[in-house]
Structures are given as C-alpha cells and as structure tokens.
Amino acid sequence: MRITYQYRLRPTKQQTATFVHWLELCRRQYNYRLAERFNWYEQNRCDIDRCSLEVCHLPQLKDKPSRWSQQKDLGNTKALFPEYKDMLLHTLQDVIARVEKTFDRWLKGDRNSKRSGRPRFKGKGRYRSFTFPDPIKPEHIQGKFIKLPKIGKVKMILHRTLPDSFKIKTATITHKADGWYISLSLEDVTVPSFKTDLRPTPDNTVGIDMGLKSFLVTSDNQEVPIPQYYRKAEKRLKRLQRQLSRKKKGSNRRTKAVKRVAKTHLKVGNQRKDFHYKTALWLLNQSQVIAHENLNIKGLVKSKLAKSITDAGWGQFLQILNTKAVSAGYLVVAVNPNGTSQDCSDCGATVSKTLADRWHSCQCGASYDRDHNAARNIKHRAVGHPVLQSSVNVRRVAGSR
Incomplete structure (x- = not known):
C-alpha cells in the first residue's frame, strides 16, 4: 500500500535560495532534454513514403534519445556546467524521467491509449518541484526538522506523525504561492490493497x-449545498488582476501583484478540496456503496456552464471519493446517465422535461424534486431495480407508435 503525506516547510533564507536555484537548474535540464527529443522527432520525419529502385531518398534514421542515454549524458552536463555538481544525480535523473513520461504520452498515449498534448517548454517560474528518489529514513526526521541530502536540516510542521510500519520511498519539494511543501511517499508492502466483495443492494x-x-x-x-468558492472570490480577483495589469513588466511590484493573485487562486482551490474531502467522508459514513452518473465532464466544460461546472469540481470530487472508498473497502459505481432526469423512479415511464423544469410529476402519482428523482434512478440502475425493465418496455412501446 502506498500513501502520500504532505507537510509545510519553514526553510531559512539560505535554504530558500538553494531551493530556487535547484528549481532553475531542473527547469533548464528539462527544456534541454525535451529539445533533444523534439530534434530527433523532426529529423526522422519525412514526407517521402517510397523510393525508386536506383536511389533511396530517405535519410538515415537518427538514434532516439532514451531515458538511459540521457541519464548517461549527465556526466557531460556536470563537466560543462559546474553548478550542476552541487545537485544530486538522482534528482536530475528524475527530471529526465518526467521528460520521457510526458513525451511518450504525446506520441504513444497512456495505458488507456489516451494521448496528451504536445509537451511545452517550461518558462521561468513554471518548474515548481524536484524529487529526492533516494529513500529518506525515519531517523532523518528529528522533532521539527527533516534532514535532506546536500541541504541539511529543514524545519517542518509535522502536523501528523508518520505510520510506524511505512517506509519513506521518495520526497518531493514543491513551491506553491504561499510557501514550500514536502510530500513524502510512504509504502508498506505488508499491507495489501483493498479488494472489496461488496455488491450493490437496495440496503447498502x-x-x-x-x-x-x-x-x-x-x-x-x-x-x-454548493459552496461556489470561485464565484465568491471573483470580485476580489477582478480587483487584483486589474491592479496587476497596471504594473510594469519586470518590476518588483508586478512580482508582488502576481503573488497576490496566485495566493487567492490557491485559497479557492484549497477550500474546494477541503469541501470535497469532507463531503466524500460524509457520504461514506452514510452507505457502503455510492452510485453516481458516469458524466463526460470534459465535454460539459466546453458548454456555456463551464465556469459553474469548473467551480463545482465534479472530477476532483469523484477522484477523491473513489480513493477514500478504496481505502475503506467500500465501492463506488458509475452508471449510464442517459435519461436519469427524464425517467420516473417509481414506474419507469419517460416524462419529458426541460432544464428549467425542476419538479417531476408522473401519471402514476410520483412527485419528486427533479434531482431527487434522478438520484433514485441512479440507485435503481446500480442495484438493477425492476423499474429499469419497465422503463425499457415503455420506451419500446412509445417507439413502436
């Protein structure tokens, strides 16, 4: 089992300068290794798909940069640029691993064959984290301090203790708008992954x-109720962004204005995430199986309701809900969303409604709020309620007419 704990750091001015310097070196290394792969990609592209019998017009293929060849070249980097000698070799190797991951997802896709967009070079200030792949031992955490390689003891707010049986696999330093954080990836091979035998029933x-x-x-x-944290912060964000637009580029005042805007966005994100965690725990205390619609959130975000949907954060909430359910040994079920608002949850008949119609009234006598009726249909589909069969029959009869 693998979990991640995040703690806030209180580095000194010298340690902060080291963090900033390392992030800049990692950014340069990331851009250089990504450029190497782009050069290989462009040099091996050719519009000619066939050659004559006498002359071959296809150029000789270049060797593809791999993770291992680029890691092997780090020795030359340290020889040409002495500032890299102060950095850990494994931290630079992690930068190359990130380059390979983002490049392969663009060309090949992930394990679900979903391809990402073309990787972009990191501008100044856009590279915000670096990793210590070497394991940090528990004895390196002494009271309020954590000992990091080549940096020394850094003050850490240990708001919760580490589990005794878990080992620290990696440590990632992240720079956010409000300060520095460290994420400790913990693993315990003796704790198996939860595999639930739950089956959806009307009772659970x-x-x-x-x-x-x-x-x-x-x-x-x-x-x-929906909190709408972004909507409530819009007035303040408008004022801060208006102030930012008046500042001269490259000035210290502009840097401070950018930080104020970033802090406001970070606060909105933290409030939303806290709300999602609390709502997920409340749901899991209500029942062992949670059924929801299998929504195409990426498609819905392209509609005129994009700002409201993004502010609600459905995708993040469902991800948190699934993670917490797996940890508790519970189950989350995604059902087909087609017709959940139109079908009657009592008899299965289709009652057409527009988006403005907020009440469901059926000839069978059922009378529910639109959202309550949809939630009942979602539960019926998860447990395989007989109403679904009657709904199919009603649609077939209506179609035959």
Whole structure:
C-alpha cells in the first residue's frame, strides 16, 4: 500500500535560495532534454513514403534519445556546467524521467491509449518541484526538522506523525504561492490493497445526483449545498488582476501583484478540496456503496456552464471519493446517465422535461424534486431495480407508435 503525506516547510533564507536555484537548474535540464527529443522527432520525419529502385531518398534514421542515454549524458552536463555538481544525480535523473513520461504520452498515449498534448517548454517560474528518489529514513526526521541530502536540516510542521510500519520511498519539494511543501511517499508492502466483495443492494447503496443548483442530492433526499468558492472570490480577483495589469513588466511590484493573485487562486482551490474531502467522508459514513452518473465532464466544460461546472469540481470530487472508498473497502459505481432526469423512479415511464423544469410529476402519482428523482434512478440502475425493465418496455412501446 502506498500513501502520500504532505507537510509545510519553514526553510531559512539560505535554504530558500538553494531551493530556487535547484528549481532553475531542473527547469533548464528539462527544456534541454525535451529539445533533444523534439530534434530527433523532426529529423526522422519525412514526407517521402517510397523510393525508386536506383536511389533511396530517405535519410538515415537518427538514434532516439532514451531515458538511459540521457541519464548517461549527465556526466557531460556536470563537466560543462559546474553548478550542476552541487545537485544530486538522482534528482536530475528524475527530471529526465518526467521528460520521457510526458513525451511518450504525446506520441504513444497512456495505458488507456489516451494521448496528451504536445509537451511545452517550461518558462521561468513554471518548474515548481524536484524529487529526492533516494529513500529518506525515519531517523532523518528529528522533532521539527527533516534532514535532506546536500541541504541539511529543514524545519517542518509535522502536523501528523508518520505510520510506524511505512517506509519513506521518495520526497518531493514543491513551491506553491504561499510557501514550500514536502510530500513524502510512504509504502508498506505488508499491507495489501483493498479488494472489496461488496455488491450493490437496495440496503447498502445510495445514489447521488450532482448538479449546479445543489452540489449533490442523495436518493434519500439529503441535499448538500454548493459552496461556489470561485464565484465568491471573483470580485476580489477582478480587483487584483486589474491592479496587476497596471504594473510594469519586470518590476518588483508586478512580482508582488502576481503573488497576490496566485495566493487567492490557491485559497479557492484549497477550500474546494477541503469541501470535497469532507463531503466524500460524509457520504461514506452514510452507505457502503455510492452510485453516481458516469458524466463526460470534459465535454460539459466546453458548454456555456463551464465556469459553474469548473467551480463545482465534479472530477476532483469523484477522484477523491473513489480513493477514500478504496481505502475503506467500500465501492463506488458509475452508471449510464442517459435519461436519469427524464425517467420516473417509481414506474419507469419517460416524462419529458426541460432544464428549467425542476419538479417531476408522473401519471402514476410520483412527485419528486427533479434531482431527487434522478438520484433514485441512479440507485435503481446500480442495484438493477425492476423499474429499469419497465422503463425499457415503455420506451419500446412509445417507439413502436
């Protein structure tokens, strides 16, 4: 089992200068290694797909830069640029590993064959973290301090103790708008991954319908209001961004104005994440199986409701909910979202509604709030309720007419 704990650091001015210098060196190394791969890619591209029998017009293929060949070249980097000698070799190797990962995801895709966009070079201040792949031992954490290689003891706010059986695998230093943080990746091979044998039943399942009027409504008609943290911070952000636009580029005042805007965005993100964690824990205390719609959030963000959907953070919430459910041995089920708002949760008949219609009334006598009715349908689909069969039959009859 692998988990990550994040702690805040309180480095001295000298340690802060070292962190900033290392980030800049990592940024340069990242851009250089990425440029090497782009050069290989451009040199091996050719519009000619065939040659004559006498002359071959195809150029000789160049050797593809790999992770291992670029790591081997780090010795030349340290010889040409002495400032790299003060850095850990493994930290630079991690930079090359990041380059390979982002480049391969562009050309080949991830394990689900989903390709990312073309990698971009990191501008100044855009490279914000570096990693110590070498394991840090528990004895390196002494009270309020953590001992980092080639840096020394750095003050750390240890707001929660490390588990005794877990070993520290990696440590990542991250620079955020409000300071420096360290993320410790912990692993315990003796703790197996949770594999639940739960099956959705009417007694242990709750359906949730996520929306913009309310963040979510459960099949038990419990409502969680939507906080809209970004909407509430918009007025302050407008003022700060207006002040930023008046500052001269390259000045100290502009740097301070950028930091004020970044801190406001960071606060909004932290508030939203805290709300998502608390809501996920509340749901898992309600039931062992959580059913939700399998929404195409990336597609919905392209609509006119993009700002509200992004402010709600459905994708982050579902990711947190799945992570917490796996840790607790519970189950999260995604169901087909088609017709959950239109179908009656009692008889399965289709009752057409527009987005403005917020109440569901059916000829069978069912009368629910639109979101409550959708949450009930989501629960029925997760447990395989007989209403689904009647819904299919009603649609077939309606189609035959």
